[in-house]
Amino acid sequence: MTMRVSIKRKGNQAQGGAPARVLFENLSFELADGEVCAIVGPSGVGKSSLLQIVAGLDRDFEGVITDLPQPVGYLFQSPRLLPWRTARQNLELVLPEQPGTAGEWLAQVGLAGAEDVYPQRLSLGMARRVALARALAVQPKLLLLDEPFSSLDEETSRDMQNLVATHVKKLRPTTLFVTHHWHEAAALAQRVITLDGSPARIVDDQPIRQAKAAE
């Protein structure tokens, strides 16, 4: 089934000195089952807001999202692990029916041995891997990734990209990921949507052939 995102209008209220503005107007696109799509664009254009709307976390907009695949796995920009729960417990919380598999998921993201560590004692790279494991562990049909590789050193970023690529290939969720970097988009996505302007609109939407060719 094809997911369809159609936003007629999304306004942002004035906040913290920033004036009220229209974020999106007549923005729509479709995503086929299992498609991996990157959203690129300048800072502040509304990429993360778009993910929030798709995820159903922001319902204050005019428009519809139809045939949203469920369940959703969401890797937020900050890891958002519950700090009072260990890495394993953070995973067990999203796996109430099969808590025993939490350890396996942590091993899959290279964190065997860190199961009982609290998030505040993990590095950003490690915490993000736990958050990735959490997003994947729910066997998502829709995977949303918000700048999953930002603020990481080059090696950690590369490891993380490989992890995402491996698991996306294995689980085949419909994937929407936000990034600043074209090379990340090219490495992972089959299609890239470029947002620009205010209100933001799709200025480019095209498949990435070289990504396919590289496979």
Add this chain to the structure above:
Amino acid sequence: MRAADVAGREMWQGIASVLLFLCLWQVGSGWAESRLFPGPLTVFQSLMQEALHGPLIDHLGITLIRVSISFIIAMAIGSVLGIALGRLPWLDRWLSPWLVILLNVPALVVIILTYVWLGLVEMALLVAVAVNKVPNVAVTLREGARALERDYAEVAQIYRFGPWRTLREVIIPQLAPYLLAAARNGLALIWKIVLVVELLGRSDGVGFQLQSYFQLFDVPRVMAYAAAFVLCVLVIEVVLFAPLERWAGRWRR
């Protein structure tokens, strides 16, 4: 230095300061030579006599039960009210002036009025303590509810925690420091209020006994009762609050 060493040293400093105080007290009372200023040894003798052969344990037990029931009622109502005020701005706008008023009405006035309106009954005691304490708990928990992180609520929403698991795993852990602060302050305040309420209108409890010994000018026994409930508070702190605080903060770096 290991954390245990630091904790041990801090504990010794605390104990040393108490011992020093007791020594100074003993010396001071010896110097004053007045039956109105007994030394710690005299107070301790009175305490043992009241505990072993007198009614101290019974009265202390009654007061403890009153404190416990009042504490549970005040914490329950205050927490629910505080969380509601923190999450619902319209309710906060309606009730906020009342919190300020109730916080500033003297406890004594509330106690007298509840006795006048409800009679010298146990229920009046509980109502008087609750009216005095609920606003404190509510104000603390209101701050906690305002500080709840939206980020974690969104995680709960995405991963479908449901209301019960969201409360247990997301909301209560964030409110834990506020609950603990309210509980600590609450217990200290409730002790004091319960004693006044007992003094004014009950025929048992530590407050009643203090009044009786005050009328007899029996200062050693007044101090013995005070010492008994200070000991109770210390035990509650060491056995309940300190471990609870360590447990609630175990994840912090």
